[in-house]
Amino acid sequence: MENVKKDYYNKITIDECLETVDEIKYEKKRIDLIKEREASVCYNSKNKGENFKCDAESVSGSVSQRACVYCGARVVLNPITDAYHIVHGPIGCASYTWDIRGSLSSGEEVYRNSFSTDLRETDVIFGGEKKLSGAIDEIVEKYKPKVIFIYSTCIVGVIGDDIDAVCREAEKKYSIRVIPVKSPGFAGNKSTGYKAACNAIINLMSTKKVIDKRNAINYLGDFNLAGEAWIISDYLKRMEIDIIAKITGDSTCSDLMNAPMARLNIVQCAGSMTYLAKQMEEIYDIPFLKVSFYGIQDIKNSLFQIADAIGNEKVKEKVRKFVEEEERKIEKELEYYRSRLTGKKAAIFVGGGFKAISLIKQFNDLGMETVMVGTQTGKPEDYEIIRSISNEGTVILDDANPAELEKFMLEKGADILVGGVKERPLAYKLGVAFCDHNHERKHALCGFEGAVNFAMEIDLTVNSPVWNYV
Incomplete structure (x- = not known):
């Protein structure tokens, strides 16, 4: 490395450049794990049940890939199409809006807007409750929200503004629902934000027992990315299964209020929902199933699970015919891609455990080997499944940091990483x-298509x- 530095301003041969790259890669391989992180990283071993640590707070100083509490809450609630969202805090937090989702x-397209109280130094010193009340007044006057x-x-978590009191006062004043979402970023992690959002949704629903149930389901944990909720809704419609509420992709506030009338909940994103x-x-006495519509194997399993839960023989027969027909349509295309991808190595780092499990199965179906898999919010039961379906020696890690991923x-010689914008x-x-x-x-990855x-x-x-050329 020293020789390369000295010759930097002279001509450097291609071989010297490649040697430099190799040295960098060698140094990267030698990175040691932070001691406190060792229990959250392991090489998969089918014969040894290790005490794997997950679903815990991030290790200080490790620059975790996790998002904050506010981000987790906003991910879940933002797709409600006719709700208004006021971010009580500095203007920067409000940037997490439609343009990056x-x-x-x-x-309606209301959810594409974000409103902020834009707290400044004066508000931090004297409190921001008046500013929040003013923001609510302005939105009610201009937009007449429900x-x-x-x-x-x-x-807000630091200065202690009482947003509960502000919300109660606004509800009395305007006779609309104004719901607090307790999401100060430092108060936990993304999973904490999911929970805060779910509590807000329960707050929106009536807490009374529902007597008049409809023979229909709720579809939880699909945020209609690239129209994916529409794809699955169409599948279910073709099998004569009605959906009351999609929670929260392409949903409305009234949909969510009617959700307690369903007889069954299906959960796509297990981490958030x-x-x-x-x-x-x-x-409300509504049973639920965890499903996944990513990858052929999980799509089929999920549809048959739903049909079994509904218990209608006509629905079961429709599911069987539908699955056979859709598989036939795409088999030639998938065979072509298998011929080009067999033997490649994949690394996975995603938000939830259920998505990681589906991705491992998808890569197996394409003839690819998963050599590294990790999640931000996976639970112990998720990692047990990951361990059972991944190969010996696969690196399994929870709440990783960039150095570990690299x-x-x-x-492991990964050919591809599947992840999010930070990866x-x-x-x-x-x-x-x-x-x-x-x-x-911006493109759909769920369903057969x-x-x-x-x-x-x-x-x-x-x-x-x-x-x-690299």
Whole structure:
């Protein structure tokens, strides 16, 4: 490395450059884990049940890939199409809005706007409650909303504004729902934000027992990224299964208020919505199923599970015919991509455990090996499944930091990383292909057509000619 530094301003040969890159990669491989992180990282071993640590607070100083509490709450609530969202905090927090999310609407576009109290130094000293009340007054006067969500951010958690009192006062004054979302970023992690959002949704629903149940379901944990909730809704409609509320993709406030009338909840994003499903089971006696519509295997299993839960023989027969027909349509395309991807190595780092499990199965179906898998919010039961379906020696890690992701991608020779917007630069910096499976994407990856889109994207990025020049 010293020789390269000295010759930097002279001509450097290609061989010397490659040696430098190799040295950097070698140094990356030698990165040691932070001691407190060792229990959250392991090499998969089927014969040894290790005490794997997950679902805990991030280790200070490790620069975790997790998002904050406010982010978790906003992810869940933002797609409600006719709700108004006031971010009580500095203007920067309000930047987490529609333009970096792929949630679509078939109706109103209100959710694409974000309102902020824009707290400044004076507000921090003297309190921001008056400013929040003024913001509510202004929105009511201009837009006549039915529901407003008020998000408390980090600074509000520090100065102690009583947003509960402000919300109660606004509800009395205007006879509308004004719901606090307790989401100061430092108060936990993204999972805490999910819980805060679910509590806000329960607050929106009536807490009374529902007697007149409808023969229909709620679809929890789909945020209609690139119209995915529409794809699954169409599947269910073709099987004569009605949906009362999609929670929260392309939903309205009235949909959510009617959700307690359903007979069954299906949960796509287990990380964000299992808490809500359990609350609804306790309050409204609605059982729930965890499902996944990512990858052929999980799509089929989920549809048959729903049919079994409904217990209608006609529905079961429709599901069977539908699955056979859809598989037939896409088999040739998937076979083509398998021929191009077999033997490639994949690394996964996503938000929830259920998505990671589905991705491992998808890669297996494409003939690819998963060499590293991790999540931000996975639970012990998720990691047990991950361990059972991944190969010996696969690196499993919870709540990773960038150094760990880079270390294990290089160590395992990953050809592609599947992750979110924060992981993209890590992959490209190392010359590794990348697939965005997060909230920012603009193309559908769920359902049978999504399985083909996923295979196509993996092929396009892994087999891109650009890697011949890196």
